[in-house]
Amino acid sequence: MxxxxxxxxxxxxxxxxxxxxxxxxxxxxxxxxxxxxxxxxxxxxxxxxxxxxxxxxxxxxxxxxxxxxxxxxxxxxxxxxxxxxxxxxxxxxxxxxxxxxxxxxxxxxxxAPSALRRLVERYVLPSAPAAERGRLARLTDRERDVLALVARGLSNTEIAARLFLGETTVKTHLGRVLGKLDLRDRVHAVIFAYESGLVRVGDRPGADRG
Missing domain, CATH: 3.40.50.2300 (Response regulator)
Known part of the structure; x- marks a missing residue:
């Protein structure tokens, strides 16, 4: 009511x-x-x-x-x-x-990215299914970079600054990521990034993986 x-x-x-x-x-x-x-x-x-x-x-x-x-x-x-x-x-x-x-x-x-990370930390299985890992191969290196930074909670503006790209270019890359992986939106891109192993639980927002 x-x-x-x-x-x-x-x-x-x-x-x-x-x-x-x-x-x-x-x-x-x-x-x-x-x-x-x-x-x-x-x-x-x-x-x-x-x-x-x-x-x-x-x-x-x-x-x-x-x-x-x-x-x-x-x-x-x-x-x-x-x-x-x-x-x-x-x-x-x-x-x-x-x-x-x-x-x-x-x-x-x-x-909120912080809330989504809490969900992922609690519910995503620690080992990524092989099928999800295989889907990552559809992406270019730059598209993977964008997806990883989205998963770590960065905005398009922050990603653009970090990768020395225009914000419109970041939006284009993200749109291609969603299309290639058949993902509905930014939230599902974040979930996929964790489930595929591209980003690990415990990674700090904005941190690079070695």
Missing amino acids: GLRMVLDSQPDLTVVGEAADGRAALERSAELRPDLVLMDVRMPEVDGLAATRELCARPSPPKVLVVTTFDLDEYAYGALRAGASGFLVKDALGEEILVTVRAVLRGDVMM
């Missing part, structure tokens, strides 16, 4: 429906075709992880924002891997909710 009141108070946002669990969310999404779904994690019938995976696999899927207590549980990490565009904290203030929702609707990913 609180979320609905905050969102419906804005002239540019409209809540088109609600659902009590994951199964109902899937049905209502198919019916209403929303631009964004706020998905709880622990729900009866179909949980948020399964519902997010199914939603994001549909043609022209809505964006999904996971509603979480943000003590970063395995369901939230799984939802990111399934295609969610970030987190919304359950106890967030109204202004934070609006900033997050509008950012995701613009196509941004609302996931």
Whole structure:
């Protein structure tokens, strides 16, 4: 009710429906075709992880924002891997909710690199699957450099300065990385970088590996 009141108070946002669990969310999404779904994690019938995976696999899927207590549980990490565009904290203030929702609707990913690193440190398997390591071979050396720095939490501006490139060039490289690896967005690029072994848990942001 609180979320609905905050969102419906804005002239540019409209809540088109609600659902009590994951199964109902899937049905209502198919019916209403929303631009964004706020998905709880622990729900009866179909949980948020399964519902997010199914939603994001549909043609022209809505964006999904996971509603979480943000003590970063395995369901939230799984939802990111399934295609969610970030987190919304359950106890967030109204202004934070609006900033997050509008950012995701613009196509941004609302996931702080430090929080994502915490997830990765806790849930990514220590050994990278061979298939993931093999996918790295699709990238040029410069694309690998960009991906590694994205995974360590650097912004495009910081990456440009570090690699002596223009910011537009960095964006181009990142776009090619996403395309070659069939990744949805920056968050999933970070997850891939850890899972493939390109970046290791414990690497400092901005640090080079020897």
